[in-house]
Amino acid sequence: MVSKPMHLVQNVKRGPYATLTLRGEVIPSHPGQFYMLRGEWGLSPLLGRPISILGEDAGHSEVRFLVKAVGEGSRLLHSLKPGDAVRATGPLGNHFPLSGWDPQSPVVLLAGGVGVPPMVYLASRLSESGAGIVFCQGARTKEDLLLLDELEAIGVSPHLATDDGSLGHKGLVTELLAKELEYQPGAVFACGPEAMLRATAKLCKGKVPCHVSLEAAMGCGYGVCLSCVTQVTREGKTANQRVCKEGPVFDAEALPWL
Amino acid sequence: MVSKPMHLVQNVKRGPYATLTLRGEVIPSHPGQFYMLRGEWGLSPLLGRPISILGEDAGHSEVRFLVKAVGEGSRLLHSLKPGDAVRATGPLGNHFPLSGWDPQSPVVLLAGGVGVPPMVYLASRLSESGAGIVFCQGARTKEDLLLLDELEAIGVSPHLATDDGSLGHKGLVTELLAKELEYQPGAVFACGPEAMLRATAKLCKGKVPCHVSLEAAMGCGYGVCLSCVTQVTREGKTANQRVCKEGPVFDAEALPWL
């Protein structure tokens, strides 16, 4: 993990989403890890913003992110132009398991909203390793579905769900999961809105190993400030763990509050 | 006087100097007046920066400034691009007298550093009114002489002084003034470094009416915060006056500290 000034080489906007490519010295990462990103924007916002890794090049010189504009920091990230300097600290946090389930059975990846980028990164890694992947993405309308081109590029044809049925199944992405569970997948990995994670954890409980990636209000992103903690229960003992360090990926069974 | 968002239409840089042209609704001004300028640059610096008017168009839609980069605020003004919004509050303060001396005798204008812009504006106004003008500008080297093209455009051929003699008189601009005083000018107007103003006031004392334009640390620029005060003595009574409101132009005789 390093913290150094990188610079933006590409900023492709689509609606409220921008795909940012940063160039610099990149330390190899795993899907689920993230960076703290901050441009040279004076005093506010004071802190960097945690953004999941969408992918990186083989030459370890470029890393890509998908950023949704929701507030001041993400809007400033959207406004970055090629050549602009960005302080990038990472890769940070733990990552999704890349093995540990019966290789014969597929794994189900559930993604929604800003949770899609890390799952696309995970899908690309798993497909390289030849694992069977069922990728389910949910969104409000078909306009809100993300990174379909990238999924196609890695040869993954996603199962889609939209609230308005404008594309794929009309309803929640977790309804797709319910169907998939009948085929006894080897594991379920999810990243997205809290409600989606909660439903996912509920469906998998006691049936399938399920890992979810959490969000949290982060100060440092690398484990020193203790602002990002969440309650994790193991062997009946509940304790605070750092979403930025022990997480962001947690075994859903260890998050009873979810 | 108004305060409204204008936008930059031109930014011409030359070394540490930038000539900025702002477009918007411009209230007619007089030479010596200034604006408080602030771009949309978040929290720091918090305050606008006082910048003298260099000139404005006949259509009252554009106003020009010459800004020297000395610190954070002026550097940010330098970084403005066409289309960028700038909060411009002005015109502010008083101005140089445009009459009141024997029309037969010329007036001497002394300018140095960031004091040149308002004197060029004054020269253009006075030449329109047909007054005789002796314009003296001093600088370290000939590279540091400012706005010579603008002076030529208004038909004023300046008397120049440089510390290194690279152009014009080798020495101080106030040495040029000493010579001019022999011809009994009607008035002397000066804007520039404190040392230059002090020497000017000393030379004119008791001989010629002399007005100088002061700088001060300004909070508001329009008279409400009382941060810019300077001691002014009239009829033996000394009191604080606001450089932004009663000034920036003062009768040198009223500034005994100078």
Add this chain to the structure above:
Amino acid sequence: MAVNLGVKVGSLQLKNPVMLASGCCGYALEMEEFFDLSLLGGYCLKGLCAGGSEGNPPPRLCETPGGLINSIGLQNIGIEEFLGEKAPKLRRVNSVMVANFYGHSVEEYAAAAEKLQAEPCIAALEMNISCPNVKTGGIAFGTDPKLVQEVTAACRQVTGKPLWVKLTPNVTDITETASAAEDGGADALSCINTYPAMAIDVERRAFKINTRSGGLSGPAIKPLAVRAVYLASKAVKIPVVGIGGISTWADAIEFILAGASAVQVGTALFSNPLAPLEILEGVREYCERHGVGDIASLIGAARDFERPACNLPR
């Protein structure tokens, strides 16, 4: 949807909660060059004392991250000249004028209050016992609860006008001085004045302000001021006027939710004289967007954050 922006500060009715803070709008006449003062809920005059004062020597001002330090030292033209020269010009302004005043002793405070009592266009008095930039008077009175109550009571005696007491945040426990002012007979509390602060120019190795220390204002102090307003408003029954770093409509709403009945805009005026109007408009839109029919219903309405153990900002 019609929104009632009117608020009451004690017996005083303001047409809306947005006011101008003392020392940041001069004697108000300068502001009239930018907009019609009667659009605002009210305005507080630069601190006045009997006989006036030349204030502190320059430099009086410097910037800090997100704020500024000032040490004007309460320069003012004096109550007498104000009443003679300025007040007549302000009578026509249809907005609540609050006269901020101070003295160097309990007697001087009372004398000043009495002098101001006569002027009809003064709607309320704001007693400044919190200026960090004068040696005697000012903050010296604001930090000792006993003195706060004494000087408040002394002024209460001599004036029938609403008496606002402007507190300093430079105390260990602001609820003590807040209660002391209430006990002394204050009609409202103005929360807060500037925070004692210091800045040094490292290249010159010199203090940036002539008096070394000055008072910090601006966005930097907002979270400190919001807490002060919250604590003070919980501690007393009289209304609290919120002040400190307010530069946007959201800041104004934040203070109201914390417990302020009205707000004052100070430092924000310097970089944008029109800030109060923009704040007022934003406050109106916020109320419409949130279906708030009466802004008074927002006063002190902040709720606790209800989240599972999961730690998401929303």
Add this chain to the structure above:
Amino acid sequence: MAVNLGVKVGSLQLKNPVMLASGCCGYALEMEEFFDLSLLGGYCLKGLCAGGSEGNPPPRLCETPGGLINSIGLQNIGIEEFLGEKAPKLRRVNSVMVANFYGHSVEEYAAAAEKLQAEPCIAALEMNISCPNVKTGGIAFGTDPKLVQEVTAACRQVTGKPLWVKLTPNVTDITETASAAEDGGADALSCINTYPAMAIDVERRAFKINTRSGGLSGPAIKPLAVRAVYLASKAVKIPVVGIGGISTWADAIEFILAGASAVQVGTALFSNPLAPLEILEGVREYCERHGVGDIASLIGAARDFERPACNLPR
């Protein structure tokens, strides 16, 4: 030109004045992933107590203009686990380790100090009597001079290690608590901890921090902290360590000129873990540029501003 950046904090020699502030560098091991800790003058561990603590429920952090509010509530693994698990890993670090600690009573403070006394790699103890985010202990002890002296003396009794007392700025007059700590036997003062503050989310109309109030840190508080350091260093004979919003080399120099013998970098670490190294390099260059052969000569060296009545910033 060779510059001596070494400073002494009481009996303790630091190779340079740049340290890491408590609670902002964890147990230091996380920082080692970014740079070699032995490059710095020293580092302060997250506040420890006997038995450890789970701290406060989230949300624990929010941003404010130029600063941030935190309410971690002193979550820590406990002195025992620290000594067992972490300390051994830190022994090889060639830099001054300062153990920040707290308790909920005078007895607990003393017991904690005694527990830490044994560990050889701990160079000094920093007694935190200034955390705004725990109900008992913390700030409660830091605001009352009598208590400050009592708890300082109690810890002084049980430890031979240099004892630093970390003061809260949330007092009317910091010179009183500073002197009380000195009288209690402190070897140095850490100036300062966070400022009690509050922020409200206007869209949700909810407090942004679970505990409503939290502690403000970052650039916003720098001018307040510089003044606190200035006042404290003038009031006592023991050295003062400057803390509060330091994010650039100029900030560090400003605190030293105000009277700090060393400085601690906290919040700045979050947005840039390498800030301490950049600050250190900048401090070195400043000394070279100004012909300062020994940085100690800058401590408290700020002069008064000498200007004519003319009011120019320079």
